Amino acid sequence: MKILTDRKSSVDLLHGSILKSMIAFAIPLFFSNVFQQLYNTVDTVIIGYTLGDEALAAMGAAGAVYDLLIGFCFGIGNGLTIVTARSFGSGDEGRLKKSVACAVSLGAGIMAGITILSRFILYPFLRVLHTPPEIMDQSYAYVSTITLFIGVMFAYNLCAGLLRAIGNSVMPLVFLVLSSVLNIILDLFFITGLGMGVKGAAVATVIAQGVSVICCLIYIGWKVKILIPQRAHFTWDKKLYKEMLAQGLSMGLMNCVVSAGTAILQAGINSLGYLVIAGHTAARKLVQFLNMPFIAVSHTMSTFVSQNYGAGQAGRIRKAMKYSYLYGAALAGVVTVLMLFFAPALVRLLSGSSEKVVIENGALYLQAVAPALAILAMINPTRFGLQAIGQKMLPLYSSLIELVGKILFVAFLIPKFQYMAVIFCEPVIWCFMVTELLFAFWRNPFIKEGK
Structure with missing residues (x-):
């Protein structure tokens, strides 16, 4: 049975040309990711230009x-x-x-718990990360404001994810464009108009995301009633709740372990001084922006594999995954060439800094990471593909590899080789991660034989 949806905004990932449907679904996702990243990128630019290197370092820490x-x-x-x-x-x-x-019920409970927990762990966590004393208060003001309203961020992600689950990647983009423009206006108002500093950037982000949530809910109620459960659908179903909780926590822990590794790496960077932090922050924001096309394909594969796994179509999954690898390799090549010529100018533009240390360190990071994006372009689609076919632990193993690798770099290599160890940390670790993931995915019985 085929479920009816808003055909004008939805892409059929189950039938027809694989490459055409992937592109049609991924393009709105790409622009959605771009505008999502604009939340932080605009914050970075405005803070760098109006408040200076110290405030930029505070947000980076x-x-x-x-x-x-x-x-x-x-x-x-x-x-x-x-x-x-x-x-x-x-x-x-x-x-x-x-x-x-089930998603609404579980999400509400988990977000309430995280909001309460964050009130107790944020300040100690920043201290554990060796955040310099001169930027501690600003760092705390920024992240505490964001986490106080973390439920708003989750609500948008869930609404947009549900729309994408049924093939609609267009409308989340429309709502993000609107809220991104609002975010820029509010950034300028709170940071420069009211003089709220880095906390103003956090307030602007929360309000803009809240607008996205409202728009999503209105659209779902108007056009996508298939996503509106009735009272009977909230009835306790132990098997479904167990499956979804395991799936959600597995993916959440995977991201959490990755982010924990990043936090540990940030601790190593923080020990190198605020000018190094500022340069790395600007460069990392740019890498996150350059990573948007890769992320769009990864999320496309998550939905594509999930739908086709439900339909029992292993052959379509195999072909789609190979397309994603080829695309990633080609795009990484283009990014590498661009970084070889324009990295210093981009760091200077993004940070607003004229400090030589800031610009040189940021440019070195960009030039080292750009070629390795081809490896990352294999890691994420494969990881999401494994999640989509119900493999909860195998993707988590790759995240543990990343965590252990970053711990080793921070403990042994960064103290000795300083920022050069920071630059090559992730590319080296990615090589180990991709090996584990490719082996796990392509040897899966369903992927190999459709069983």
Whole structure:
């Protein structure tokens, strides 16, 4: 049975040309990711230009904590919507609605717990990361404001994820464009107009994300009633709740472990001084922006694999995954060439700094990481693909490899080789991660033989 959706905004990932449907679904996702990243990038630019290197370093030092908590929440949301996508692929409308009800119930409970917990752990966590005393208060002001309203961030991610689960990647983009423009206006108002400093950037982000949530809910109620569960769909279903909780926590923990590794690496960077932090922060923001096309394909594969796994179509999954690898390699080549010529200018533009240390360190990081994006472009689609076919632990192992690798770099290599160890930390670790993931995915019985 084929579930009816808003055909104008949805892409059929179950039938027809694989490459055409992937592109049609991925393009809105790419622009959605771009505008999502604009939240932080605009913050970086405005803070760098108006408040200076110290404030930029404060936001960068808080970034690891932000990524840890937000990554966990977003991972849970993405994991919960995987089950919805499988139900859509199998044509089971009743299970689809029950999965939405379950996602809302589990998400609300988990977010309430995280909001309360964050009140107690943020300041100690920043101290553990060796955040310099001169930027501690600003770092705390930024991340504490974000986490106080973490439920708003999760709500948008869940609503957008549910729309994408049924093939609609267009409308989340529309709502993000609107809220991104609002975010820029509010950034200028709170940071420069009211003089709120880095905390103003956090307030602007929360308000803009809240607008996205409202827009998503209005659209779902108007056009996508298939995603609106009835009271009966909230009935306790032990098997479904157990499956979705395991799926959500698995993906949340995967993101959390990755972010924990990033936090540990940030601790090593923080020990090198605030000018190094500022340069690395600007460069890392740019890498996150350059990573948007790769992330779009990864999320496309998550939905594509989930739907086709529900429909039992292993052949389509194999072909789609190979397309994603080829695309990633080609794009990484283009990014590498661009970074060889324009990295210093981009760091200077993004940071607003004229300090030689800031610009040189940021440019070195960009030039070293750019070629390795081809490896990352294999890691994420494969990791999401494993999640989509119900493999909860194997993707987590790759995250543990990353965590252990970063611990070793921070403990032994950064003290000796300083920033050069920071630059090559992730590319080296990615080589080990991709080996484990490729072996796990392509030897899976369903992927090999459709069993």
